[in-house]
Amino acid sequence: MRFLVLIFALFLSACGKAPLVQTKSYVFGTLVDISIDGETEEKAHEVTSQILQDFQRLHHQYHAWQSDSELSKLNQSFVAGKTPIEISPELSQMLTQAQTLSKQSQGLFNPSIGGLISTWGFQRDEFTPVEINDAAIQKLVLANPQMSDIVIKGNAVFSTNPAVKLDLGGYAKGYALDLALTQLQKQGVKNALINIGGNIIALGQHGDKPWRVGIQHPRQPKPMATIDLLSGWAIGTSGDYQRYFEQGGNRYCHIIDPRNGYPAQGTQAVTVLLPPSPQAGVLSDVTSKPIFLSLPDQRSNAATTMGVEHYLVIDGNGNVTLSASMNQRVRWLAKPAKITVQ
Amino acid sequence: MKGALRCGKPLLGDVLVIVVGLIFVAFLFKTLWHNEQAAKLQIRLGDKIYATYSLDQNRNIDIQGPIGITRIVIADGKARFESSPCLNQYCVHQGWLSHKGQAAICLPNQVSLELLGGEKPFDSLNY
Amino acid sequence: MPNSTKNSRIEIHTSPDDHRIAKLAALAIGLHLIEAVLPSPMPGVKPGIANIITLFVLYRFDFATAAWVSLLRVFASSLLLANFLSPTFALSLAGALLSLATLFFAQYLPRHYFSAITLSVLAAFAHMVGQLLVVRFWLIPHAGIAYLIPVFMTAALVFGVVNGLLTNYLLRISPAKFDEDKG
Numbered sequence: 001m002r003f004l005v006l007i008f009a010l011f012l013s014a015c016g017k018a019p020l021v022q023t024k025s026y027v028f029g030t031l032v033d034i035s036i037d038g039e040t041e042e043k044a045h046e047v048t049s050q051i052l053q054d055f056q057r058l059h060h061q062y063h064a065w066q067s068d069s070e071l072s073k074l075n076q077s078f079v080a081g082k083t084p085i086e087i088s089p090e091l092s093q094m095l096t097q098a099q100t101l102s103k104q105s106q107g108l109f110n111p112s113i114g115g116l117i118s119t120w121g122f123q124r125d126e127f128t129p130v131e132i133n134d135a136a137i138q139k140l141v142l143a144n145p146q147m148s149d150i151v152i153k154g155n156a157v158f159s160t161n162p163a164v165k166l167d168l169g170g171y172a173k174g175y176a177l178d179l180a181l182t183q184l185q186k187q188g189v190k191n192a193l194i195n196i197g198g199n200i201i202a203l204g205q206h207g208d209k210p211w212r213v214g215i216q217h218p219r220q221p222k223p224m225a226t227i228d229l230l231s232g233w234a235i236g237t238s239g240d241y242q243r244y245f246e247q248g249g250n251r252y253c254h255i256i257d258p259r260n261g262y263p264a265q266g267t268q269a270v271t272v273l274l275p276p277s278p279q280a281g282v283l284s285d286v287t288s289k290p291i292f293l294s295l296p297d298q299r300s301n302a303a304t305t306m307g308v309e310h311y312l313v314i315d316g317n318g319n320v321t322l323s324a325s326m327n328q329r330v331r332w333l334a335k336p337a338k339i340t341v342q
Numbered sequence: 343m344k345g346a347l348r349c350g351k352p353l354l355g356d357v358l359v360i361v362v363g364l365i366f367v368a369f370l371f372k373t374l375w376h377n378e379q380a381a382k383l384q385i386r387l388g389d390k391i392y393a394t395y396s397l398d399q400n401r402n403i404d405i406q407g408p409i410g411i412t413r414i415v416i417a418d419g420k421a422r423f424e425s426s427p428c429l430n431q432y433c434v435h436q437g438w439l440s441h442k443g444q445a446a447i448c449l450p451n452q453v454s455l456e457l458l459g460g461e462k463p464f465d466s467l468n469y
Numbered sequence: 470m471p472n473s474t475k476n477s478r479i480e481i482h483t484s485p486d487d488h489r490i491a492k493l494a495a496l497a498i499g500l501h502l503i504e505a506v507l508p509s510p511m512p513g514v515k516p517g518i519a520n521i522i523t524l525f526v527l528y529r530f531d532f533a534t535a536a537w538v539s540l541l542r543v544f545a546s547s548l549l550l551a552n553f554l555s556p557t558f559a560l561s562l563a564g565a566l567l568s569l570a571t572l573f574f575a576q577y578l579p580r581h582y583f584s585a586i587t588l589s590v591l592a593a594f595a596h597m598v599g600q601l602l603v604v605r606f607w608l609i610p611h612a613g614i615a616y617l618i619p620v621f622m623t624a625a626l627v628f629g630v631v632n633g634l635l636t637n638y639l640l641r642i643s644p645a646k647f648d649e650d651k652g
Contacts (some may be wrong), residue, residue, distance in 0.1 A: 035468050198469035206465055216469035235468045242469065271468065302378045333463065355582030356633070359590050363626045366594075370619040443616040449556065 020206065023048045027055040028173055030197030034180075037191040037206050047187045050196070051180045058176050062091070064167040065123040071166055075114065078164050083154035084338035085146040088254055091269050092155045095147075098171055099281065101286050102147035105306060110291035112145040114165030120263065122254045123167065129245035130250075141261040160210065169254075170238075174285025177201040177234060178278065189212050193229070199236045202229035216241075217334065218268035220315055224334045232276025236284030238292040239269040244336060257293050262292050266316040271327060272303075283308075296321075360387045380442040380457030383421045385414060397421060397457075407451035414455065429452055490526070490534055491591055497522035498549070505550055514624045516537065517632060520592060524585050524636040539565050548637040559607065560600045566631070567599030568592040586633030593629030597621050 021044035021045035021124060022035045032055060038045040042067075063069035066100065067076075070091060077085045087095075102109050112211040117123055119137055143163030150159050166177040168175075173196040181192050181201055191204030193211045201212040210230050214223030218241045240253035270292040274280045287306040294302040296315060303311045303323065310329060319338040326342045352360070385392040387405055395401065395416055402424070403414045410427025420440040423433040424446050433448035442459040500519040519542055527535035543565045547558040575583075575591050601618065 007367065037464060080422040195463050199468070200468050211466075212395055212464040214464035216466045217468055223464065223467060237468050352586050353582050353584050355578065356584050356586040359583070359587040360630060363590055363594070363629070367619060367623050370622050374615050374619050404496055445616055
């Protein structure tokens with residue numbers, strides 16, 4: 001009889017496999033969701049907590065509206081004049097990367113318009129609608145802050161334009177993804193999925209299948225499609241539904257057009273999918289914006305300019321336009337009425 | 343026949359049947375028991391779905407059944423029958439349910455609980 | 470006509486077997502009632518010790534008698550417990566019917582290799598399947614009980630083995646007397 005018990009125990013133990021360890025926490029003012037597969041629970045928790053510590057550090061160091069952050073101090077020095085101040089090598093590197101991408105986007109990706117973002121009330125934890133101050137907006141647009149106004153010499157930085165006010169909101173989450181991926185690989189983790197406020201990067205796969213991510217429907221509280229995110233790939237979405245307020249029948253979203261200082265209209269969401277590269281995370285965060293801000297007939301060009309092959313656009317009427325390569329990757333859960341493949 | 347009876351012990355065939363029975367039961371456990379944490383609670387009253395709640399938010403739910411009010415509690419991703427007007431209190435004794443597929447039933451008051459998975463066809467959401 | 474008066478009198482001839490069966494059925498009902506009032510850790514999980522009698526009768530007499538004893542127990546117990554035609558009765562009847570159907574085939578297993586343990590285990594599984602079918606298709610028509618099936622089946626296996634051992638034991642300690650009665 002004893003051997004029967006043994007056989008039984010064997011059967012039960014065969015059922016147990018390394019579980020998926022999923023952690024949800026709140027960093028960068030948004031939800032951070034880390035899944036690690038195929039590691040012991042202990043290891044997964046250890047790595048997760050390291051990554052979260054890194055994220056916390058990034059959040060505090062590069063916070064756009066907490067006056068004691070390194071970024072805020074830099075912004076203060078920009079206002080003060082053209083005296084270079086010493087910044088961390090990391091921030092120097094980040095700014096250089098942001099400058100390159102801003103130039104590539106012909107100024108549509110512009111993290112130096114913190115002044116405008118602040119005027120629109122989006123630099124707040126608890127977001128509340130603001131009164132639109134057209135004069136202030138006009139003034140800030142005319143001041144024309146650009147990333148190219150920033151002069152970086154090693155770790156010494158100054159701005160030739162006092163209107164430059166950095167807000168890395170559309171960059172830092174992507175940067176954090178790249179950093180986390182490096183960290184995971186360093187720790188020997190083979191399979192993980194990291195989601196920072198909707199921007200996701202994948203490593204390895206989930207069990208014997210690729211990681212699968214859902215794409216949020218811009219107007220309904222449910223996903224509209226799924227995409228298999230292969231190892232090293234990243235996905236990002238710019239949507240008018242994340243942070244916005246409505247006034248006089250208009251929707252004012254947090255994605256502000258640096259050319260006129262007003263929130264972009266006529267686009268509900270742009271999703272981009274990036275192949276593995278050391279800056280896949282950053283690109284997933286950055287490249288959706290120029291496409292979002294472009295006129296419908298310019299979107300394809302904007303994507304090409306940013307080197308994005310896989311993109312999906314939902315216009316103001318809910319019509320979907322996507323690139324042929326993206327079309328092959330998307331699996332619809334709620335197929336939209338009109339789909340155009342570019 | 344006599345041979346079987348003289349000793350009360352299991353015969354070769356009996357052992358075979360027991361082993362097959364054990365394998366069968368182990369198979370049932372493997373296929374029907376999920377480790378997966380549940381995400382939603384589905385409550386049925388009679389043959390209808392009364393409501394479906396997310397397990398993320400703690401709350402108490404009072405349901406008027408044929409014999410009285412059944413109280414169901416959702417707390418920290420788990421759910422249970424807190425109180426029931428039934429006599430045997432089997433449902434209350436079932437305690438907390440936390441895994442996908444777990445269920446508790448109160449036949450007298452026709453209330454049943456079933457935990458559902460996230461039903462998510464994906465690992466994480468891009469938004 | 471006149472002599473028909475004598476013929477019309479109904480005479481019930483009872484054999485010692487009939488008495489035996491009646492006693493065993495009474496015993497089965499008794500066991501069933503005891504189980505019904507004993508507290509159970511979980512609704513639906515019961516040792517089913519009354520099945521020992523069914524098995525005993527199957528070995529000592531034949532399948533038809535065993536079926537009689539089993540069904541008599543289900544109906545009589547439900548009348549005594551005042552749950553005739555209730556869900557509890559339906560569960561009991563479904564279990565008994567499926568269990569008997571299984572025993573009908575299982576009785577032909579070579580007895581040199583398979584003792585009452587095998588029959589008991591198979592009957593217990595069948596009993597549980599019968600109950601679960603009633604629950605699934607009548608009482609709770611959704612998949613909610615799936616989670617409990619492994620637990621029920623484990624209980625069936627354990628009690629099946631135990632009841633089988635007890636049946637073997639019973640058959641061993643009281644063979645002669647019954648064989649004599651039968652003879």
